[in-house]
Amino acid sequence: MATAIRAAAMSDAERDARRQLAACYRIFDHMGWSELIYNHITLRVPGEENAFLINPFGLHYSEVTASNLVKIDIDGHVLDGSGAAVNRAGFVQHSVFHRHVPDAHCIIHTHTTAGMAVSATKEGLTPTNFYAAGFIGRIAYHDFEGVTVRPEEGARLIEHLGDRRVMMLRNHGTLVMADSLPKAFLMHWMLQRACEVQVATGAAGTPVAIPPDVIAVHQRDLSAVQLPTGPGVPDFEAMVRVIDRRDRSWRD
Incomplete structure (x- = not known):
């Protein structure tokens, strides 16, 4: 079991980041996206370029709180004195x-x-539904090399990512990254919906592909349906209200 760190040992920016990330873990569990004690959502600590927060190994997403998240650096050193495993x-x-x-x-x-199913297909994500149309031409692919524990795979991950921020890890799952947690949350939600609908479409009949010119218009106009608070912010805040009505322990 992870040991919570002392509140006095962190900045206000880190405290806020911990609460935001803990909320995200609880939201993922609520949405059915947890995987026993595995998978990860990480968040850079504001003002600390080489430090990020990650879930402690051994806890279910429903057990993650702001104080038991682990602060580590990019070399793997635990920085918060918690002694937690990663x-x-x-x-x-x-x-x-x-x-x-x-x-x-x-x-x-x-x-x-759904994400693993689509990642395991030769076609990958196809231009056959509303959500998928937002990602076409913007997804990177990386072939499966086994469980990701060997540092040398990192160079290939970076090469295959290129200038994109969504990746299908073939035969494995999905990877999303963004310059804010709410934006990454929304991107993951949309990608998950795209994969779910694609899997369902394949069972329903013959998929109809969306023409490239329509995809271009769709991607151009997506920003027109966003609130001025920024991509993903109102969506994430709405889900925080949902989990708060169930259990506020993630804030501790």
Whole structure:
């Protein structure tokens, strides 16, 4: 069991980041996106370029709180004195992006059924539904190399990511990163919906592809349906209100 760190040992910015990330873990559990004690959502600590927060290895997403998140650096050193364990697979994958992608403030990796199913197909994500249309031409692909515990895979992950911020890890799952946690949350939600609908469409009949010119218009106009608070912010705040009505212990 992870040991909570002392509140006096952190800045206000870190405290806020911990609460935001803890809320995200609880939201993912509420949405059915947790995977026993595995998978990870990481968040850079504001003002500390080489430090990020990650879930302690051994806790279910429903057990994550602001104080039991683990603060580590990109070399794997625990910085908060908690002595908590960190899943090596999560550290290796997330640290390489936090190290080499400056705008990867938040990184989300999941093994949802729909995400894994689409990642395991030759076609990957196809232009056959509203949500998928927002990602076409913006997804990177990385072939499966086994569990991500070998540092040398990091160079290939970065190469395959290129200038994109969504990746299908073939035969494995999905990876999303963004310059804010709410934006990453919304991107993951949309990608998950795209994968769910694609899987359902395949069972329903013959998929109809959306023409490239329509996809271009769709991607151009998506920003017109966003509130001025920023991408993902109202969506994330709405889900925080949902989990607060169930259980506020994540704030501790």
